[in-house]
Amino acid sequence: MSQLKGACIIGQSGGPSAVINASAYGAIKTALENPDITQVLGALHGIKGVLNDDLIDMGKEDPKELAYMKYTPSSALGSCRYKLADPDVDDTDYKRILEIFKKYNVRYFFYNGGNDSMDTCNKISKFMLKNGYDCRVMGIPKTIDNDLYGTDHCPGFASAAKYIATSIMEVYRDSTVYDNGQITVVECMGRHAGWLTAAAALANYAGDGADLIYLPELDFDLDAFTEKVKGIYSKQKKCLVVVSEGIHDKDGKFISEYGSANAAKDAFGHTQLGGLASFLANHLKAATGAKVRGIELSLLQRCAAHSASQTDIEESFAAGKAAVDNAVAGITDKMVGFERSYENGKYVCNIKLFNLTDVANTEKKVPLEWINETGDGLNQGFIDYALPLIQGETQLPKVDSLPRFVRLAKVKAEPLA
Numbered sequence: 009m010s011q012l013k014g015a016c017i018i019g020q021s022g023g024p025s026a027v028i029n030a031s032a033y034g035a036i037k038t039a040l041e042n043p044d045i046t047q048v049l050g051a052l053h054g055i056k057g058v059l060n061d062d063l064i065d066m067g068k069e070d071p072k073e074l075a076y077m078k079y080t081p082s083s084a085l086g087s088c089r090y091k092l093a094d095p096d097v098d099d100t101d102y103k104r105i106l107e108i109f110k111k112y113n114v115r116y117f118f119y120n121g122g123n124d125s126m127d128t129c130n131k132i133s134k135f136m137l138k139n140g141y142d143c144r145v146m147g148i149p150k151t152i153d154n155d156l157y158g159t160d161h162c163p164g165f166a167s168a169a170k171y172i173a174t175s176i177m178e179v180y181r182d183s184t185v186y187d188n189g190q191i192t193v194v195e196c197m198g199r200h201a202g203w204l205t206a207a208a209a210l211a212n213y214a215g216d217g218a219d220l221i222y223l224p225e226l227d228f229d230l231d232a233f234t235e236k237v238k239g240i241y242s243k244q245k246k247c248l249v250v251v252s253e254g255i256h257d258k259d260g261k262f263i264s265e266y267g268s269a270n271a272a273k274d275a276f277g278h279t280q281l282g283g284l285a286s287f288l289a290n291h292l293k294a295a296t297g298a299k300v301r302g303i304e305l306s307l308l309q310r311c312a313a314h315s316a317s318q319t320d321i322e323e324s325f326a327a328g329k330a331a332v333d334n335a336v337a338g339i340t341d342k343m344v345g346f347e348r349s350y351e352n353g354k355y356v357c358n359i360k361l362f363n364l365t366d367v368a369n370t371e372k373k374v375p376l377e378w379i380n381e382t383g384d385g386l387n388q389g390f391i392d393y394a395l396p397l398i399q400g401e402t403q404l405p406k407v408d409s410l411p412r413f414v415r416l417a418k419v420k421a422e423p424l425a
Contacts, residue, residue, distance in 0.1 A: 016332070068417060081316075116335050158362040171309050192247070193249045263284060317399065
C-alpha cells in the first residue's frame with residue numbers, strides 16, 4: 009500500500025436523490041475514522057465550493073447528527089451544475105482548484121454525482137496527474153437516471169423506481185374508481201435513458217399498472233400513440249399511460265417541445281424538459297373528448313425518502329465507504345460501481361471500480377430486448393433486473409411521526425497548522 013497522508017474533500021453535484029447523502033455519509037464516516045486522512049472537508053455546492061474556498065469541517069459536526077445523513081434526501085452539502093472547461097483551452101479553474109488543494113493539503117478528492125459530475129471528476133484527476141500533484145481522485149456514483157456506464161445500477165435509482173412503481177399503483181386505483189371514463193398520463197424523469205419510466209412496469213408486475221409505457225430508447229409516433237389510446241379507451245373507458253419526459257420523434261425532437269419552441273438549457277447544454285404530461289393530456293382531450301388528467305411526478309420521484317429502498321440506502325453507503333477505502337489503499341482515477349451476482353439464487357451486490365475516462369459523459373440505456381415487441385411496455389427481463397433493487401423498508405428516523413433529517417452545523421474549515 010502506498011501511504012499518503014493529507015486532507016480530503018467530498019462534494020456533491022447534479023440532481024439530488026433520496027440516498028445521495030447515504031453515499032456522502034459513507035465517505036465522511038470512513039474518512040473521519042482513517043488515520044491517513046488528517047481533515048475531512050465538505051465542499052458546499054460541489055466544485056463551486058472548492059473554487060470559492062467555501063469548505064466546511066466535517067470533523068466539527070456532532071457524530072450523532074451526521075448519522076442522520078444516511079436517511080436524509082437531497083444533497084446535504086449543496087449541489088451545483090457547473091461545467092469545467094477543457095483544461096487545454098482554459099485552465100483557470102484547475103489552477104484555482106490546485107491552489108485550494110495545496111492550501112488545505114488535500115490529498116484525496118471524492119465527487120458524488122452522475123454523468124456530468126464524473127466528467128468533472130475525470131478532468132480534475134487528469135489535471136492533478138499531469139501536474140504531478142499527488143492526489144487520489146474517486147468518483148462516487150449518484151443518479152436516479154441509472155445511466156452511468158459500466159455499473160450494474162446506480163445509487164438513487166432503486167429508491168426512485170420504488171416510489172414510481174408505488175405511485176403508479178396508487179394512481180391506477182384512483183383513476184379507475186369512477187364509472188365515467190378517464191385517461192391519465194403520468195410523466196417520469198429521464199432524458200435519453202428510460203430506466204425511471206420503466207420502473208412503472210413493476211406496478212404491472214404487482215397487478216395495478218399502466219396500459220402503455222413509453223421510453224426514449226425508441227422513437228415516439230404521436231399519431232400511432234393517439235390511436236392506441238383511443239382503442240384502449242373505447243374498450244375500457246379507462247387508460248393509464250406512463251411516459252418518459254425525454255420521448256422524442258423520429259427526427260430527435262422532444263415531444264415536450266411540440267408545445268414550446270424555446271426550451272431553456274442548463275450549463276451543460278441540456279434542454280430543460282417538463283410539461284410533457286400536460287401537452288399529451290391536452291392533445292388526447294382534443295382527440296377523444298374524454299376527461300384527461302396529466303400528472304408530472306417531477307421532484308417527488310427523487311426526494312421521496314419516506315419510500316426509499318433500504319437496499320439502495322445500504323448500497324449507497326457502501327459506495328461512499330469503498331471510495332475512501334480504495335483511495336487510501338493507493339487507487340485513483342476510478343469510479344466506484346456495482347456488479348451483480350447471485351448466491352443460492354439470492355441477489356448480491358459487489359463493489360467494482362471503473363476508469364473515470366470510460367464513465368465520463370457515457371450514457372447507459374435500457375436494453376432494447378427488455379422493451380416489448382409493440383414498444384409500449386417492458387418484459388420480464390426488466391422485472392428480474394429491478395425487483396431485487398427495491399427491496400427493504402427504509403429505517404428513516406421520525407419525531408412526532410415526521411421525518412428527522414440532518415441539520416449540519418457547517419463550521420467554516422481552516423487549514424491545519
